[in-house]
Amino acid sequence: MLSALLLFTLIGSMTLVPAFAQSTPAPVDPAPIDNGFSVSLNSPSSTNIDISGTSDSTSNDVILQVFAPNGNLVTIDQIAVTDGVFQTSLTTGGSLWNQDGVYSISIKQGIDYTLEIPINIISGVTADTSISKVLPSVIPVTPIESILVPTLEPTPQSVTQSDIIVSLLEQSSNQVNQQINQSVLAGISIPVTLDTAFDAGLSKHITSLEFIENGDLENGRITALEALSLFEDTLEKLSLLENNPQNNNVIHEINNQVKDIVDLKNDAEKIRNLIQTNTLDITLEQYDSMIISAQQSLANGDLLKSKQQIDAADDLLDDLFDNIEDKAEQQEEKEKRFNKFVEDTVEDLEDIINDADKLGLSLSIIASLNAVIAELQSAENISNIVDVTNDEGTLGDFFDDNPALIPDDDDQREDAIDEMDDALKEIKKAEAKISQSSIDGKIVEVSKQVLGDSRQMMDKSEQAFTAGLFDDAEDLAEDAKDLAKEARMKFLGKSFDDLDDERDEDDRNEREEDHDDRNEKDDDHDRNELDDNND
Structure with missing residues (x-):
């Protein structure tokens, strides 16, 4: 330039x-x-x-x-x-x-x-x-006497390279600023990207002047190059806008899309705060990837593609809001069930303490039971409750030391808890795998539906556990675990059309097998008749 x-x-x-x-x-x-x-x-x-x-x-x-x-x-x-x-x-x-x-x-x-x-x-x-x-010469002819008697008048100072740089920067920045003001007064919309380029030029302008003031002319020159390039690029684009008023529609669209992206980012921050506040297992990686792609398309001037990506990100954001609401409700319901579990467990332990004389419990055992009750009542979240009640927790240790006090259904309850823990781990693995696959552009629609079925099955397992139906809870948790595995391994990368094709293929194979079976039966029947006739 x-x-x-x-x-x-x-x-x-x-x-x-x-x-x-x-x-x-x-x-x-x-x-x-x-x-x-x-x-x-x-x-x-x-x-x-x-x-x-x-x-x-x-x-x-x-x-x-x-x-x-x-x-x-x-x-x-x-x-x-x-x-x-x-x-x-x-x-x-x-x-x-x-x-x-x-x-x-x-x-x-x-x-x-x-x-x-x-x-x-x-x-x-x-x-x-x-x-x-x-123009006539301004270099004076030196008289003889001036050679003999040196003059005390100062000679004009030459224009330095730094003076030229500073002058160029001032002229260019003032010209761009003036042109922008003229365009605004003429009713021309200034795109956000153009304002950003001008601001970047002003920043380089200031940096160049700082280099020059510190005596670093080389870096001052290099930075001035960058500033002038940005200024001239801005002027070129302003000139195109002035000579083609139809570009206003494009500018309006660019500004609208930039605003949409800013709004989506603000909404995403609200979602992140909700996720963090409610300790929900939800990731925004796919959404973040969509926003980055939309920004890149907008920067490349592909407004149609960036608009499609913005709309897709908006739809995903709505889905995330709905998912958060569902998760929050599930979390609330889960907390209610676990609180009920804590109340029942505390009640059982208090019954044991009340029967201490009948059971012949020592003071140390009673103290241990009271310690378990205190831990359960002070638990702040579900994770704390699980830590207290699982095999490695305080309650598990207590019953290991006092197996005679284990309720009849405690083994079933522990089996159910173990199976539910395994199912939750498998669900988390499936969620992470599906999310990453979606970012990578793989087909995940079937996997998402199967994973949703797994979550519903897990909710039923927790409800059965709360109701004391530990065998049912264990069976339901096992089904939930199997579904999560299938979502992560069997159905990943497949669409519903693929499943329909597989079912059609299975039906064809089944019909062929049935046909073969019927032919085989007919052949057997013919052979039997032939044998009978021979007899």
Whole structure:
């Protein structure tokens, strides 16, 4: 880009070729002079502008700027003066040259020489133009007495490379800001992505100035390159918007999609808080993946695909909300059942304590029972209750030490608890596997349905356990475990159509087997009849 190319050669001495410029300009003979500054411009009604000149000053490069009829900066170039001669060439192409009217070409060398040359351009083509301008020398002739008596007057300070960088950055950022304001006043919607690019350019601008202030000209130049590239990209896009009002519809769509993504992210944060608050086993990996894909599609300009991905993420978010509500209700119901289990267990243990004399219990056993009761009553969640009542918990240890106090149905209860624990572990494994497979793009519709059946079976198992039907609870938990395994292993990657095809294949095989059986029976019958006839 033009400003970026300019800065690329600030540290060196080669002639810079700006954007929209030819690398090998056609030579133009400037007006010959012995001293002073001269410029010649030729453009024979084309898209090329050839510029050359001479200068008696060697302290500074020549800075060339082109301004559009509305005053906007079109291009800028830094031209080295070699042996008193400089030259360059411009090409009037691109959206920055699309205004019809008189463009102003400013040619400066330090503070010594400045020339302005107008040129008329219509539809990107110059009028037939040939102009030469001359400025007298500003380098004074040194009198003899000034050699003998040094002057105390300071000489003008040369423009430094850092001054050029700072000037370029200021001009570019001001121009973009002015253009944005003009577009807004004209009723043109500014896309969020364009505002973001401009803000990024301003950030690079500030960083470049900080490097320069600290004396790091090289990093200041490199960062300025990045800032100017962002500024010029913003100007290009603004120009396209001005010249094609239909783009407003696209901009509105982009802004709407950006807003939708922001809203979805905010809703997702609410879901994460609900999951964390209720300690629910729900993952948002698939949703996060969808949002990232939508952002990438939007950045690539594929608005249709990004809209589809946003809608899919929105639908998934609704499903997650419903899933959370279901999980929360299940959790609440589960907590009620476990609280009832705790109450019944505490009541059983208190009955044992009340019968301590009859059972001949020692004080240490009574103290152990009271400790178990205290742990159950202070349990904060279901996990704590399980820790107390399982084989490795306090209650399990107590009954290991006192097997005579085990209720008749305790073995059945322990078997049910073990089977329910195994089922819950298998369900979690299936959930993780299905979620990852969905992110990987695999078919999971059948697996999800089978996993849902497994969860329902697990709920029935817990209800049976709470009702004291431990054998039923164990059987139901085993069924839930088997379904979860099938969801994770057998049905993963299969669609309902695949299942229909498999069933059709099974039906065909079954019909063929039945047909074969009937043929075999008919053959046996024929043989038997033949044997009877022979007899």
